[in-house]
Amino acid sequence: MAVSLTRRRGALAVALAVLMVLSILFHRNLIQIQRFTIPISNTTLENMSEIQMRVNDIFKKIDRMIPNNNFTHIDNTTSAGKSRATIISPKDKYCVGDNLTVRVDMFDYLGKRKTYGGDYIRARISTPELGAGASGRIEDFNNGTYHVHFTLFWKGRINVSVLLMHPSEGVSTLWNLRNTWYGYIDNTGKFTNHNKQTETKCGFDLNKSEELCEYADLRDEEYFYCVKPRNYPCGSLTETKSWYSSRSKFTPLQASLFERANVRVEIPKNFEDINVVICNNNTVVKERCKIGMKLEYPSGHFMQQVWSPQACAMSTYHSAEELNRCMKGKFIHIFGDSTLRQWMEYFQNTLKTLTLFNLYEGGWAQQIVVLDLQRNMNIRWKRHGNPFISSSYQSCREDRTIPREVDMIGGHQHTVIILNIGVHFRAYPVHHYIRRLLNIRRALERLFLRSPQTKVIIKTENTSEMDKNYESNSDFYGYVHYFIMQSVFKDLHVGFVNGWDMTTAFDANKIHPPASLIQNEVDMLMTYIC
Incomplete structure (x- = not known):
């Protein structure tokens, strides 16, 4: 009996020790902090996960499309009013199904031609009385010139509209600010412990000096955090809410690019509405849309x-x-x-x-x-x-x-x-x-x-x-x-x-x-x- 009891006590001690170690590891994991930056990671290629490598590849691909422009005065930024749109190889008659290409040349507020691209442009053709409209595909030559490609889908008088949504300098500003901080959104979590509740700050990037609850999806490499409330376990998080903080990182000069009068501004064109007619009566029978067709624009x-x-x-x-x-x-x-x-x-x-x-x-x-x-x-x-x-x-x-x-x-x-x-x-x-x-x-x-x-x-x-x-x-x-x-x-x-x-x-x-x-x-x- 004495030997059996001793063995039981020894086994109990070992079990308690194991539980203690597991508890320490578990709770240490709950407050472990992962700092997020833009996904150009300093992690060596050997240690980088497959997901992170794919994130980096896609980010770099998009980043190369975004201009990195510094400007000292709004006069040196793209002006919709000074820019112009012209038709390439205009014709006296356009047929349904024809392609129409519009050239857009960008100038700054001083009338100086832009030498780089990256402006955010949106283009559309329409005939309001027919309830008709279609998008245009933008081709950026990265030198201040753009081509907008339209397909003339219907007959009638068609209006062409090319809008400067943001100048390239504004695009650069938005891209850089978005990828360097988390201050646009505030998050709060509500914790419940029986009949008691409390609220704490939550988010994707919190101060690591505080004790945090980490909500991690290790397989998918996604993380979210809340400041751990006293006397509440991390598992008692029951509700969350979030809202726009109204904080801004715009400088006064940057903010001037986003005044309402400078957003979604029509670029002047040197042509009137075009008239489109049916040139042949050939009817194209299209197959029914089915899963597996690629994503196109315009579609x-x-x-x-x-x-x-x-x-x-x-x-x-x-x-x-x-x-x-x-x-x-x-x-x-x-x-x-x-x-x-x-x-x-x-x-x-x-x-x-x-x-x-x-x-x-x-x-x-x-x-x-x-x-x-x-x-x-x-x-x-x-x-x-x-x-x-x-x-x-x-x-x-x-x-x-x-x-x-x-x-x-x-x-x-x-x-x-x-x-x-x-x-x-x-x-x-x-x-x-x-x-x-x-x-x-x-x-x-x-x-x-x-x-x-x-x-x-x-x-x-x-x-x-x-x-x-x-x-x-x-x-x-x-x-x-x-x-x-x-x-x-x-x-x-x-x-x-x-x-x-x-x-x-x-x-x-x-x-x-x-x-x-x-x-x-x-x-x-x-x-x-x-």
């Missing part, structure tokens, strides 16, 4: 406010009967921001047989689940995970990033996954966005291995109002995100709903576009999945 046009893709044919599903027939038997998972929540609201307003399932969550961004038992149909919308900017508290008890959500879906021929992500990342260094997209791609690759029949649809960002908050929420950031998304999801078997192109062609100028545009986005979705 189509509006006519009578109905979207017509350039490379394929879109079907329309305007009645509840048509939607129900298409969606019957499907499990539809929607992960994204409020622009995809608009799709959910469209379904709820159109399909009166849907029943809302109460999940007892709070906040405007709470998960939405609707069911139609008769048609065996299930649709849910869930926000895309942190960062998600909301000035009211949102529950984080079941908060997951899109890669983790996708990993939880088995998938089959009746499964549809719809996702978008972007606008909530604009106020943070761009490497967060790149890393999240790379992790989404890896999750989709795993999904397609176990369920190649699952359909995945990705919506690009919308253009926005562009009337304030340029430093933290300019459409220039969305423009960069578009190229990153195009690079990351290239050659992946998914379908795209090109929100960036559609909102530009429609001239929506609202992050939440009207119902008529939402209907076209939903029609593209239905064309893919039905």
